[in-house]
Amino acid sequence: MSPRITFITAGRILRQLxxxxxxVGLILAVPALIIALISAIMDEAPRVFDxxxxxxxxxxxxxxxxxxxxxxxxxxxxxxxxERLMTTxxxxxxxxxxxxxxxxxxxxxxxxxxxxxxxxxxxLDTAGPTWAVFLICIVTALFGMxxxxxxxxxxxxxxxxIQFMPVFVVPQLFLCGLIWPADQMAGWLxxxxxxxxxxxxxxxxxxxxxxxxxxxDMWADLAxxxxxxxxxxxxxxATLRRRTD
Amino acid sequence: xxxxxxxxxxxxxxxxxxxxxLRSVSTEISAGTVTGLLxxxxxxxxxxxxxxxxxxxxxxxxxxxxxxxAGTKPLRRRVAYVxxxxxxxxxxxxxxxxxxxxxxxxxxxxxxxxxIEGVGMGDHADKLAGNLSGGQKxxxxxxxxLVIEPEVLVLDEPTVGLDPVxxxxxxxxxxxxxxxxxxxxxxxxVMDEADRCDRLLLLRDGVFIADDTxxxxxAATGTANLEAAFLHLIRALEGVN
Ligand SMILES: Nc1ncnc2c1ncn2[C@@H]1O[C@H](COP(=O)(O)OP(=O)(O)OP(=O)(O)O)[C@@H](O)[C@H]1O
Ligand SMILES: [Mg+2]
Numbered sequence: 001m002s003p004r005i006t007f008i009t010a011g012r013i014l015r016q017l018x019x020x021x022x023x024v025g026l027i028l029a030v031p032a033l034i035i036a037l038i039s040a041i042m043d044e045a046p047r048v049f050d051x052x053x054x055x056x057x058x059x060x061x062x063x064x065x066x067x068x069x070x071x072x073x074x075x076x077x078x079x080x081x082x083e084r085l086m087t088t089x090x091x092x093x094x095x096x097x098x099x100x101x102x103x104x105x106x107x108x109x110x111x112x113x114x115x116x117x118x119x120x121x122x123x124l125d126t127a128g129p130t131w132a133v134f135l136i137c138i139v140t141a142l143f144g145m146x147x148x149x150x151x152x153x154x155x156x157x158x159x160x161x162i163q164f165m166p167v168f169v170v171p172q173l174f175l176c177g178l179i180w181p182a183d184q185m186a187g188w189l190x191x192x193x194x195x196x197x198x199x200x201x202x203x204x205x206x207x208x209x210x211x212x213x214x215x216x217d218m219w220a221d222l223a224x225x226x227x228x229x230x231x232x233x234x235x236x237x238a239t240l241r242r243r244t245d
Numbered sequence: 246x247x248x249x250x251x252x253x254x255x256x257x258x259x260x261x262x263x264x265x266x267l268r269s270v271s272t273e274i275s276a277g278t279v280t281g282l283l284x285x286x287x288x289x290x291x292x293x294x295x296x297x298x299x300x301x302x303x304x305x306x307x308x309x310x311x312x313x314x315a316g317t318k319p320l321r322r323r324v325a326y327v328x329x330x331x332x333x334x335x336x337x338x339x340x341x342x343x344x345x346x347x348x349x350x351x352x353x354x355x356x357x358x359x360x361i362e363g364v365g366m367g368d369h370a371d372k373l374a375g376n377l378s379g380g381q382k383x384x385x386x387x388x389x390x391l392v393i394e395p396e397v398l399v400l401d402e403p404t405v406g407l408d409p410v411x412x413x414x415x416x417x418x419x420x421x422x423x424x425x426x427x428x429x430x431x432x433x434x435v436m437d438e439a440d441r442c443d444r445l446l447l448l449r450d451g452v453f454i455a456d457d458t459x460x461x462x463x464a465a466t467g468t469a470n471l472e473a474a475f476l477h478l479i480r481a482l483e484g485v486n
Contacts, residue, residue, distance in 0.1 A: 005349060012345045016336045019373065080332030084389075087298045087316070087326045088349050242316060243302045245261055 001093040009090065009098030010105075013072065017106060023068075027106060031060035031114040039122040046123065053124045054205050055178045057114055057133060061107040061141035062198065066169055069103055069148030070161045077152070086242045096237045100145055107141030108134075128208035132218065136208070139222060140201040142229045144169075149236030172198040177206075197228035251276040251397055251428035252297060257306035259292050266292045268451040269306065274430060274444070279423045281439045282432040283475070284448030290432040291329055293448065294401050297430060298326040310397060322350065325395035329402050329432075331386035335375030339366055339385050342374055346389040360392035361385075363418070365411055380406040387415070398422065400431045404438065416441045436472040447475060454478050 018024060035056050042049040076082040085095065111134060118124040126133060151168055155161040175182065175189065176198040182190055193199050204221035208214070252274040259267040266289045274280050282290050295301035296308050299316010308315035311323060333342045339361060340354075347357040361370050364384040369377065374385055387403055398419075404412045416438065419429050423443070431442070439445055440459050447455035455462055455478055459471060466477040 008345065008348045012334070012337070012341070015341055016334055019336050019338075079335070080328045080330055081334060083295075083300050084326060084328060084332040086300055087321060087324065088346070089321045090349060243300055245302050 001091050001097070002089070005090055005094045006097045006101070009094055010101035013098060013102035014105060016072070017068070017102065027064060027110050028113050031056070031064075031110060032117040034060070035114055035118050036122060039118075039124075046125075049122070050125050051206075051209065052178065053118050053122065054126065054133065054209055055176070055202055057111065057118060058137045058140040058201050058205060059173055059176075059178060059198075060114060061110050061137055062144035062201075063165075063169055063173075064110060065103050065107055065141045065144035066148040066151075067162075067165065068106070069099060069145045070152040070155065070164065071158055073099070073149055073152040074155055074158060074161050078156070082240070083244070086240075092237045092240045095240065096149060096233055099149065100142055100233070103145050104138060104142055107145075108138055111137040111141070126209050127212045128210075128214060128218075132208045132214050133205065136201055136204045136218075136222060136225075139225050139229065140198065143197055143201070143225055143232065146229050146232030146236055150232050150239060153236070153239030172196045175199065177202040197225050200224040200228075249276045250274060251311055252430070253307075253309040254297070255307045255309075257293075257296060257308060258304040259289070259296060259301060260304050261292060266451050267296070270448075270451070270453055271306075272446060272453060272456055274428060276428050277423055277426050278443040279419055279429045279431060279441065281442035281445045282430060282448060283434075283436070283439055283445060284432075286434070288448045289451045290448055291401055294326070294399055294430065294432060298324060298399055300326075320397075323395055324397040324399065325390040325393050327387055327390045327398075327400045327403055331374075331379075331382035333374045333382060333386050333389060336373065338371050338373055339377070339388075340370040342385055343388045343392055347392045350393040352392055357388075357392055360388040363391060364388045365414070380408070380411075383407065384411070391418075395427065397428045398430075400429065402432050402434065404433065404435065412438070436470070436475065439471045445471070447478065449479065449482075454482060 035053050038052055038056065039049050042052065115134060119130060147168055151164045152161060155164060175193040175196055182193045182199060185193060200221040204218045207218035207221065250273040254270060254272050257267055257270050282293060284290050292301060296303055297310060297315055310320055313319050340357065343361055344354050344357040361367055364387050366381060366384050366388060369381060374382060377385065383403065383406060390398060404415060419431065420441065423429055442459065444458055445455060445462060446453055462471065462474050463469065466474040468474040468477055
């Protein structure tokens with residue numbers, strides 16, 4: 001792996017993203033707008049919004065990164081640029097970490113806008129520090145990226161890649177505690193929930209929600225998500241083949 | 246003509262989708278030459294080229310490039326590959342595309358601009374690659390390889406869809422690169438380009454039916470042009486079968 005090539009790759013991916021003005025607009029505006037909508041829906045229940053809004057702050061970059069990573073990488077595979085890159089000094093890890101840096105930056109920008117709106121204008125409240133929320137959101141976004149990277153190997157068209165959303169993303173969103181607390185689900189489902197990395201992102205956020213100081217439990221939960229990022233990234237990198245049929 | 250082999254292919258067998266595509270081909274390509282790879286559509290030209298750059302899974306046989314097994318790490322700075330379909334980023338400008346590949350090899354933006362001028366794309370440098378015509382995409386893809394000044398340059402049908410003037414310029418360029426010591430392997434459908442090669446590999450149904458200089462090929466078949474020579478060889482083979 002070469003840091004120089006990794007950063008060149010990240011720069012190229014970011015430039016691709018920035019050239020698509022409409023996508024940039026959607027990335028920055030949509031989560032803030034939806035969180036504002038949720039806040040208006042939960043007008044009478046600000047305590048519920050404190051939870052739901054907070055989880056959404058992490059859920060959006062997770063979904064975003066999953067989608068843009070799987071589609072961008074699929075384009076590299078089908079457009080021949082991946083084959084070309086494999087004949088250049090670019091290593092698989094250069095490419096994967098380049099993706100993580102580029103889309104991690106995008107996720108940070110998205111989270112910054114959404115969090116600013118949520119905390120300042122919509123009155124979202126946590127006992128713990130905002131930076132902890134931010135950190136959890138970025139790590140969760142990286143998990144979305146790593147999952148998208150891995151999944152893109154199993155799609156041959158962009159249409160298929162989109163169809164992976166309901167398979168890999170939606171169940172995690174339903175089971176992570178966004179729509180219903182995990183401890184009030186059917187027993188067997190709690191087991192499933194415990195096996196999904198996004199659940200730990202929500203647990204970490206809940207720690208920040210309830211405790212003025214950053215807790216050891218939060219770090220432990222975040223470590224689980226980070227572990228999932230590493231596993232999915234390694235699996236994803238393994239799907240990048242230098243030689244194909 | 247220097248005779249050190251830059252590429253050595255020995256008993257190469259490749260299957261694609263369980264069907265044999267290359268059935269035990271062998272050849273040596275000398276350094277500092279331009280070799281033409283000719284053959285009908287589906288004969289295995291791209292497959293052969295992918296084996297040379299090390300992106301093709303091979304069943305058996307060996308491919309050595311500059312003394313290393315094809316596609317291995319030391320070769321990735323020394324071998325450049327231009328795919329048949331332009332492999333460039335549609336959502337980047339021509340300049341950003343070439344500058345990216347240039348940067349991977351430590352080449353400057355200035356060198357990237359020179360490569361763009363070199364393929365006659367200077368006026369379109371700021372255009373998004375997705376908005377280019379087919380031939381312009383091909384030239385951009387070519388510039389991405391030329392900018393790195395590789396020792397071995399492998400080009401899969403680089404002149405398809407280009408007008409005669411640019412084709413002529415590119416062939417002059419290929420000749421100049423070979424004169425400077427680079428080794429070029431160029432696949433083509435077009436027989437009039439074959440005459441500009443030092444050596445020709447004629448691929449048909451996964452085997453080389455000729456591996457010779459253009460002059461010797463014409464002499465051996467007693468024909469005036471290469472198109473006729475190729476037809477002669479094919480008819481002779483079909484006569485045998
Ligand atoms: N991905 C693939 N999977 C299975 N078979 C393939 C694949 N790609 C090519 N083939 C088959 O391999 C054979 C050789 O293909 P190849 O692309 O090497 O031909 P070619 O000489 O480059 O043709 P053209 O001049 O049309 O580019 C063809 O019969 C083709 O159908
Ligand atoms: Mg081909």
